[in-house]
Amino acid sequence: MTADRRSVLRTAARLAAVTAVGAVSACAPGPTRGTPVQAPSDPPEGPAGYSLRLRPTPPATPAATGAPAPSGAVVPAVAPLAPGTPVEVVNGPRGRAEVALTFHGEGDPAQATALLERAEQRGVRLTVLAVGRWLDQQPQMAERILRGGHELGNHTQNHLNINALSPAQAHAEIAECAERLRRLTGSIGRWFRPSATQYASPMVREQARLVGYEHCLSFDVDPRDYSDPGADLLQRRLLRSVQGGSVVALHMGHQGTVDALPAVLDGLQRLGLRAVTASQLCT
Template sequence: MNQENPDSSTQPFKRNAVSIFVGLAAIALLICAAAYLPKIASVSTSVGGRELPIYCVDTDKPQISISFDAAWGNEDTQTILDILAKHNVKATFFMTGGWVESYPEDVKKIYEAGHDLGNHSENHKHMSELSTEEQTQELMKVHNKVKELTGVDMILFRPPYGDYNDSVIKTAAANHYYPIQWSVDSLDWKDYGADSIIQTICENKSLENGSVILCHNGAKYTKDALETVITTLQGKGYEFVPISELIYKDHYHMDRAGKQIADT
């Protein structure tokens, strides 16, 4: 005699109930996990249909940033680092791939001193003349070199010559970079002398809270002007912070002058 399993009639119901329970539990876990995921940044870099990099920052804090483009030479790098350390100033160094490859120990020194490491492209080309793929290569080749040396994933990019278009800005963002320009140009690369650099920076009409100052570590007179620039601006009440601390990382928009403004 075949004996029917007394629970056989309820098996389909139980299987369905278990499946529903498991499905609901999985959904609940996803909802809980989503609560801990980083929120998508609310950012607008487009003004009048044109993509803009960050030239300066709108802030009530008397904070400014000094930056050094490193594309040639390292003779003065240690002196610059010593002056920055003497006055407890943290800066930002934008480095090309060639410079990183030529002076890896300097890259490590800059990082170990607590300064920002910034991307200045692999080969210092006009980025707007390159394809999107070539732009990405220019960014990521030097990115990977610095990552291998220091473990740092750089997030700041300054296009060589300040040259950019919509494609350059979008490519930078797609590779998790904030494109950075400057609002105060030291003109140190013109080799007019230390006094000229000091005056150009310290009496600049664009100098204000949130300014980004452009210098070059390889310019002839930069090291001679640097200490006076720092002490003069500190005397005016400014605090130097690296660009990574000056800029807003999310929830911001740009004005037509390239000033980064926090959303309220």
């Protein structure tokens, strides 16, 4: 056997091994929703007090957002992020008396609307990372979220364990949700949050960038509202962990979260903190 032939066979074997490890069923479930996220050690501090998972690189030319917004759609102006904003934001600058309340966008639209209304009554704006299949079922929620002055982003199409997917599967999960957002609002939104994980893998960050997301949105506070602990325990968990610059992970579709929101906002006010969108926190 020639040296060239042996080299070709070795390369083919390596590619087959990588494919076997990376490929999983597109229907594979992520971690059980009731299982708390196990956070690794604190990420290193980045520019302006950010915590980050990846040092920022010079920004690429922003991807075009596609066709103009549909008639009547609300596309608010978005200020540019602060220089040095990391590729994956875990928290904003610690020196700011602001936090971002971010929500997994799925579930009963009546509960989602009640949550938005309670925030709006207090002059608070939320960040909703919508699951694409929810937008397929409840397309009116995209416009409702933006009409209230809130921020809308991408939380994948089917909420699979995205870090366990192949690059092609991960790309499809991000791109399909982005297409729903673009069709409904004229924009894919600024933020992508990986599904069924706290942090995006390097592969997922790259696929998000290819779809048009320069920044992934993680979080540093997780009161596990998806486990339905009750409004009192939820607000205590959140308020004892939050600090300036925190990004809080919460979920629509849970009545306890709706019920806890007023007490959460009162507690933040006592701590001298104000709830803003993720973009406002990073501007």
